Amino acid sequence: MKSYKKAQTKFLEQVVGFGFLRLCMLIILGILSVIFFDIISKSWGVITWEFLTQSPRNGMAEGGILPTIVGTVLITIITAIFSVPLGMGCAIYLNEYAGTGKLTRLIRISIRNLSGVPSIVYGLFGVALFVEAMHFGTCILSAGLTLGLMTLPWTITASEEALKGVPMSYREGSLALGATQWQSIRTNVLPYAIPGMLTGTILGLARAAGETAPILFTGAAFALPGLPKSLFDQFMAMPYHLYIMSTQHHAIEIVRPIAYGTALVLILVVFLMNLSAIVLRYHLRKSRQE
């Protein structure tokens, strides 16, 4: 009789435990659905072909958001060109060559800490370095590089994790066959780490694409008559446009649908980037397994 009770208690504990975990998941799912439903319902009528392919008109109260899409895409490309090779290279050096000394640990801790620095601080640093000291001015290049700096710690950390996931035996096996360390890394470590490195990197870029603070002082403009013509032009960007449309515009109530439309497009762009990361990883993994 006693053992029967005990089994029942255990069963109850399990039900309560799972129930609690399920509740956590449902709450998060609920919050996400509310956000999505709110944005989609308020922007549904706004998203048209014209909205995506035209510039704003009439003091940004009408027209589309093309320049902001172009701007966001351009700075994200600059960010990627700057931070992907640099971040991956740094991660490879740290994980494969740098050893385990105090200095390496210090560097690693610093990088982890950098990923927690508020993005507005990167913005300020970008002004000082790219806009002022390097005389790029407020432009696509400065903003892209500033976002690149901000993404670096994420890229490095994600890439290092991916490298750590490659079994030590792959390295030992190839070194024991007379491979140099670089040969071993290139032929027997990187091919298996690249999917994870790319995924982490693209997730970082997607996050950067939605940032406002770092581009605020470094190149994003309130409104521009046309599309940017060079990397040294100012630009409009979706997150900043959203900020303006929801707080700075002279007729906030009227442009509210445009703000929601911008939000939805921004979410979709970020979603597409994340999706491409997943698809890319899937295909790379599959091609490795033959």
Next chain:
Amino acid sequence: MSQNFIAIDGFNFYYGQSKCLKNITLGIAPKEVTSIIGPSGCGKSTLLRCFNRMNDLIPNTRIEGTIHIDGQNIYTPDVDVVDLRRKVGMVFQRPNPFPKSIFENVAYGLRINGVKNKEFIAEKIEQGLINAGLWNEVKDRLHENALRLSGGQQQRLCVARALAIEPEVVLMDEPASALDPIATAKLEELIVELKKKYTIVIVTHNMQQAARISDITVFLMQGELIERGKTSEIFTRPTKKITEEYITGRFG
């Protein structure tokens, strides 16, 4: 010492502060199978990994003394570790085929050494797989992923991979510890066959295995070399009492 292919002299190995190998002096003859036995943690794998300097990969390690292979001190600064490892192949405790095709696994050593000639590579791969006793089992599926092979096949593939670059010494670190009895028997046959061409040093936990396949047996304990001798003698009339106690299974 001249007939020794590997000559270890007054060799100490430190891991941090602790001394793992203590004043080892030992000669290993060419084209024989030498097995190193001893209880867990006695330093037998550490010693083996000194012969191709795999321990260089572990931080905070330090050596004293010398190891000569084929007359050359392998711990002098002018030694190219990469060249050394081409000459001294290694098979690890756990089969570690690369997640590539069977063909590419064996071709790996040739490719990283700059061999481009396709016919030459194909020929070497066939030879390597024949020498490792694997050819008949895999010749029709050379382009399948090596991870689909069984554990025993994987380990023989690792042997083939090591043989393809024609080393002079083959080091084996408990190569059968992850294999079933049948795969182990095959691997042992292979090792005996290989000593015609190669100098083989094998670390093993398995006393019967050492007795079956090796010409010379070396007994290590707590980092010290206790006894070295012909396998037949070590296993029948060891000179030290502690050796006898170990091989008769009284400890370890």
